[in-house]
Amino acid sequence: MAELLQIMVAVVAVGSLYALIALGYTMVYGILKFINFAHSDVFVLGAWVSLVLSVMIISALKLAPGSSPPLWIAPLVLIAAMVVCGLVGFAIERLAYKPLRKAPRLNVLITAIGVSLLLQNVGQLTGFAVAKDDDGKTIATVPFGPSPKRMPSLLPETAAPDPNLAKPLVLIQPVDVFIFVSAIVLMVGLQYLVFRTKFGAAMRAVSFNTETAALMGIRVDRVISVTFVTGAMLAAAAGFMYALKYPGLNQTAHETWVLLGLKAFVAAVVGGIGNVRGAVLGGFLIAFIEFMGMYCFSKYLDPVLHTNMGTNLRDVYVFAMLIFVLLVRPAGILGSQLKEKV
Amino acid sequence: MSDYLLDVRGIGISFGGLKACDGLTVQIPTGGLHGLIGPNGAGKTTAFNLITGVYRTQMGSVTLDGVKVDHLRPHEIAKAGLSRTFQNIRLFSELSVLDNVKLACHCRGRHTLLGTLLRTPRFVAQERAMTARAIEMLDVFSLQHLAGEQAKNLPYGDQRRLEICRALATEPKVLLLDEPAAGMNPSEKKALAQSIKLIREQFKLAVLLIEHDMGLVMDICEKITVLDHGCTIAHGTPSEIQNNPKVQEAYLGEPATA
Amino acid sequence: MSGELQQLVPTMMPSAARALLKGVALPVASALVLGLVMQFVVGPAIGAYPASVALQVGISVMLAVSLNIVNGYTGQFSIGHAGFFAVGAYVGAGISYYAALSGIDPASGQQPSQALSNGAWLVWNDGQNFLFSYGEWRMILASIVGGCVAAGLGYIVGLPSLRLRGDYLAIVTLGFGEITRVLLTQTKPQIFDRDELAATHAKDWVIPPMGGATGFSDIPAYASLMWVWFFVAVMIFFAYRVKQSSTGRALLSIREDEIAARSMGVNITKYKVRAFVLAAGLAGLAGSLYAHTGQVIRPQEAGFQRSFEVIIFVVLGGMGSISGVVLAAIILSILPEALRDLSEYRLIVYALLLILMMIVRPKGLFGVREIWEFWPFTRAKKSEKKVITP
Numbered sequence: 010m011a012e013l014l015q016i017m018v019a020v021v022a023v024g025s026l027y028a029l030i031a032l033g034y035t036m037v038y039g040i041l042k043f044i045n046f047a048h049s050d051v052f053v054l055g056a057w058v059s060l061v062l063s064v065m066i067i068s069a070l071k072l073a074p075g076s077s078p079p080l081w082i083a084p085l086v087l088i089a090a091m092v093v094c095g096l097v098g099f100a101i102e103r104l105a106y107k108p109l110r111k112a113p114r115l116n117v118l119i120t121a122i123g124v125s126l127l128l129q130n131v132g133q134l135t136g137f138a139v140a141k142d143d144d145g146k147t148i149a150t151v152p153f154g155p156s157p158k159r160m161p162s163l164l165p166e167t168a169a170p171d172p173n174l175a176k177p178l179v180l181i182q183p184v185d186v187f188i189f190v191s192a193i194v195l196m197v198g199l200q201y202l203v204f205r206t207k208f209g210a211a212m213r214a215v216s217f218n219t220e221t222a223a224l225m226g227i228r229v230d231r232v233i234s235v236t237f238v239t240g241a242m243l244a245a246a247a248g249f250m251y252a253l254k255y256p257g258l259n260q261t262a263h264e265t266w267v268l269l270g271l272k273a274f275v276a277a278v279v280g281g282i283g284n285v286r287g288a289v290l291g292g293f294l295i296a297f298i299e300f301m302g303m304y305c306f307s308k309y310l311d312p313v314l315h316t317n318m319g320t321n322l323r324d325v326y327v328f329a330m331l332i333f334v335l336l337v338r339p340a341g342i343l344g345s346q347l348k349e350k351v
Numbered sequence: 352m353s354d355y356l357l358d359v360r361g362i363g364i365s366f367g368g369l370k371a372c373d374g375l376t377v378q379i380p381t382g383g384l385h386g387l388i389g390p391n392g393a394g395k396t397t398a399f400n401l402i403t404g405v406y407r408t409q410m411g412s413v414t415l416d417g418v419k420v421d422h423l424r425p426h427e428i429a430k431a432g433l434s435r436t437f438q439n440i441r442l443f444s445e446l447s448v449l450d451n452v453k454l455a456c457h458c459r460g461r462h463t464l465l466g467t468l469l470r471t472p473r474f475v476a477q478e479r480a481m482t483a484r485a486i487e488m489l490d491v492f493s494l495q496h497l498a499g500e501q502a503k504n505l506p507y508g509d510q511r512r513l514e515i516c517r518a519l520a521t522e523p524k525v526l527l528l529d530e531p532a533a534g535m536n537p538s539e540k541k542a543l544a545q546s547i548k549l550i551r552e553q554f555k556l557a558v559l560l561i562e563h564d565m566g567l568v569m570d571i572c573e574k575i576t577v578l579d580h581g582c583t584i585a586h587g588t589p590s591e592i593q594n595n596p597k598v599q600e601a602y603l604g605e606p607a608t609a
Numbered sequence: 610m611s612g613e614l615q616q617l618v619p620t621m622m623p624s625a626a627r628a629l630l631k632g633v634a635l636p637v638a639s640a641l642v643l644g645l646v647m648q649f650v651v652g653p654a655i656g657a658y659p660a661s662v663a664l665q666v667g668i669s670v671m672l673a674v675s676l677n678i679v680n681g682y683t684g685q686f687s688i689g690h691a692g693f694f695a696v697g698a699y700v701g702a703g704i705s706y707y708a709a710l711s712g713i714d715p716a717s718g719q720q721p722s723q724a725l726s727n728g729a730w731l732v733w734n735d736g737q738n739f740l741f742s743y744g745e746w747r748m749i750l751a752s753i754v755g756g757c758v759a760a761g762l763g764y765i766v767g768l769p770s771l772r773l774r775g776d777y778l779a780i781v782t783l784g785f786g787e788i789t790r791v792l793l794t795q796t797k798p799q800i801f802d803r804d805e806l807a808a809t810h811a812k813d814w815v816i817p818p819m820g821g822a823t824g825f826s827d828i829p830a831y832a833s834l835m836w837v838w839f840f841v842a843v844m845i846f847f848a849y850r851v852k853q854s855s856t857g858r859a860l861l862s863i864r865e866d867e868i869a870a871r872s873m874g875v876n877i878t879k880y881k882v883r884a885f886v887l888a889a890g891l892a893g894l895a896g897s898l899y900a901h902t903g904q905v906i907r908p909q910e911a912g913f914q915r916s917f918e919v920i921i922f923v924v925l926g927g928m929g930s931i932s933g934v935v936l937a938a939i940i941l942s943i944l945p946e947a948l949r950d951l952s953e954y955r956l957i958v959y960a961l962l963l964i965l966m967m968i969v970r971p972k973g974l975f976g977v978r979e980i981w982e983f984w985p986f987t988r989a990k991k992s993e994k995k996v997i998t999p
Contacts, residue, residue: 044776108968116967118686118779119924123963126917130956155953262956267913268787274780316816318795325791328784335777336769403872429874437872443865445977446858454858458874459614464883467854468847470632472622474854480617481855521874522613 014179022185025192028292029247030273033240039216039283046121049270050128055248064149083163091242098241132261160256188250275331281344302326362411371397373581379557386572393578404428432524436514444503452485455520492516636846644839666942667837673922673938675891681928683884684864689782692789693759693889694896695911701755701897702828748831752897759893767885793908794822824907832901927975
């Protein structure tokens with residue numbers, strides 16, 4: 010029981026991350042009807058910007074060795090990462106996607122792949138130093154360099170319970186709570202923006218029919234920009250939280266990032282792409298499938314097969330889920346089938 | 352068995368709460384020429400999309416030459432002998448004029464991957480036959496001299512005629528024309544009316560025509576159905592329609608329909 | 610009214626001998642000529658290292674030509690092409706390697722363990738067994754099996770996703786490639802010992818011993834310049850024939866306008882799947898040949914990096930243009946060799962090129978047309994000729 014509860018803690022934390030990234034995919038798809046392939050790279054950017062900023066702040070504070078960093082760093086870095094990624098998202102939309110507003114969707118898709126490649130590979134250039142440790146050794150660079158780095162821990166950690174305890178405890182780290190709370194705050198904020206404000210109404214109008222919305226006096230370009238920026242900021246927040254939870258960050262063109270972005274996209278599809286609530290639902294569902302898949306495979310199949318790959322196949326479960334959803338309900342759980350006009 | 356070549360009975364669809372087409376019945380005998388008119392947004396193109404299977408009908412039935420086709424997919428309906436043109440021209444713009452027509456011969460051919468890769472005698476013969484057929488069809492529309500041109504480079508009127516030509520190359524029993532005269536000048540319209548009549552004679556098929564130009568419709572159609580807001584409001588010969596008060600009412604205050 | 614076309618067909622049948630000559634003998638002969646020229650003229654002329662680059666260039670061309678059938682002709686966007694490549698590579702390598710390990714290599718007459726240690730498996734390279742080594746033919750067979758397995762997977766992946774809107778294919782194929790990579794890392798360690806191999810049971814092959822994350826090595830290097838370029842030529846012939854056929858027109862019509870294509874009687878799902886399966890199969894074949902070029906194959910072959918590289922060939926060369934794509938693949942595979950110092954920037958430049966190309970010349974360098982169609986005289990002649998043909 011405790012084992013399952015422990016899994017649920019991970020599901021909630023990781024599900025929040027997926028949901029945050031999926032929101033960006035789904036919002037852009039809702040408005041421009043294309044998959045923003047570069048979205049997952051914005052998420053990666055968010056994670057790496059958080060790492061560099063944290064390292065810079067901590068080294069500037071010159072903390073006494075062994076002391077934990079002050080708590081205010083975390084929200085500060087979060088906001089800074091969101092701002093940086095928001096700006097990058099704005100630039101991407103203006104420079105790469107806006108010239109293609111009237112182009113076939115295939116071209117936009119190719120451009121998105123181009124932007125994705127660009128972000129990945131610029132991100133792992135050998136950068137110039139922005140922070141050095143006491144010995145004068147470079148510890149953070151911009152861009153981020155071709156090798157993995159470690160995010161400093163910004164939140165206190167609960168010590169793991171004694172494994173020999175008769176009744177095993179469920180361990181909830183502060184980082185899990187932080188992720189869940191801030192994800193919920195951001196998602197509620199987004200719900201408010203989309204469904205309760207005038208600007209949200211404009212977004213929904215553009216999503217429904219761009220031309221008509223333009224004729225009604227909505228400034229479509231501005232709506233699209235804001236949508237991109239919002240999506241990028243949510244991705245940045247997810248990136249920051251990911252870096253807190255899994256501090257060993259791979260270089261930006263590493264395969265693990267692609268799979269993470271892919272899973273978030275699957276979340277958006279499963280929930281119903283274009284549907285904001287669906288993305289949140291999908292995020293948690295995908296995390297659930299992923300962790301339950303690992304648990305069940307390791308527990309029941311690995312002993313039979315004499316293997317030890319239950320956890321290594323975590324992405325496979327999610328992908329199987331995607332195929333299943335595409336076969337059974339192609340529009341996703343909360344999505345509606347689109348009709349093409351003839 | 353019905354006596355009609357195309358027998359459309361009470362088809363309809365609604366999008367959300369909007370009944371875009373509600374219980375349309377159109378029956379055309381072999382060689383018939385039937386007009387479908389109505390103000391903008393009356394559901395004419397929706398009716399075409401229902402008949403050709405682009406949308407699934409939610410009610411009613413479509414029978415083509417005694418075969419029920421309303422649950423077939425669009426390509427199966429095309430193969431059954433129902434071909435159409437589009438209101439906003441949908442040619443394969445990057446392909447040559449000849450290839451556009453040859454593609455339409457596709458549904459009458461047999462295509463295997465192995466034959467294609469090895470160029471078996473059957474494959475070669477079929478390709479030749481397609482080319483011959485396509486040239487023949489282009490000749491009917493005097494487009495032969497443009498065969499090698501990309502479709503997108505054709506003047507507007509030629510594009511419209513090429514679309515009809517392409518539709519005919521599928522060897523249809525019934526031809527559905529969606530506003531073929533849109534954007535044409537009076538003399539072009541006259542020529543078009545002539546060729547529609549000619550097509551009907553030469554290929555022995557039934558035609559269902561959507562058109563906004565009343566002169567054209569009244570001139571060539573034997574029967575006319577008038578739609579408004581998805582409903583059939585009148586049905587009859589051109590003179591009956593012209594004197595129908597309901598039709599006049601529907602068209603009043605609709606200056607954009609001419 | 611119906612069957613007018615079919616009535617015409619029998620009257621236009623060419624003679625069987627002529628069809629066989631033009632349909633089979635001509636392409637095989639010219640492919641053989643290209644292969645032999647590459648092997649015995651170009652190879653020795655450019656030296657050992659450039660010759661090994663030429664092998665890889667051939668593989669790139671095959672990948673580009675095959676992906677072009679899906680992304681170029683049909684306008685569907687697959688971004689997991691490397692997945693099929695890797696599947697073909699592993700299947701082909703598995704067959705070749707374990708078949709060789711389980712028996713005496715007839716080419717050298719040696720036990721595999723000896724053969725491995727003195728490099729005699731590279732029979733091709735000693736030049737004595739030209740076209741007559743048993744292993745080479747086994748490689749061809751293994752490659753065809755690899756291609757078939759990849760094609761089968763293509764069917765499984767393509768069928769659900771090709772029924773849906775275009776973008777889903779992109780994401781499903783990307784997922785497929787990455788999942789293939791993950792699954793390949795989970796394979797068991799490679800077996801190097803003959804007795805150990807003999808002692809395995811069927812259940813040991815449920816998860817095949819393909820080397821896991823460390824990769825699959827010591828694959829007999831039978832894929833010489835001759836074979837690689839022979840298959841390059843065959844694939845180009847295939848691709849060209851598909852393009853110039855009713856099937857090809859159906860594919861192009863799907864790319865141009867799906868709704869019009871359906872209304873003209875094209876079963877678009879069937880043709881999309883057909884294109885996808887064909888492309889997957891050819892990629893699998895290319896993969897198997899790659900495995901036989903003396904490389905250690907690793908799960909990374911299936912990853913998105915390789916897929917993206919192929920996409921770049923296709924997009925830059927012109928989506929649908931065989932000659933454009935071949936040219937792009939050749940240039941872009943040789944260029945990194947020339948600019949080794951700048952390898953860090955290579956993908957950045959590619960990415961910028963992609964973005965720029967979409968803004969400036971969205972159909973790629975040559976669009977759907979072939980290079981020679983841009984020659985002003987040929988174009989004029991071509992349209993003239995088309996009118997006269999019947």
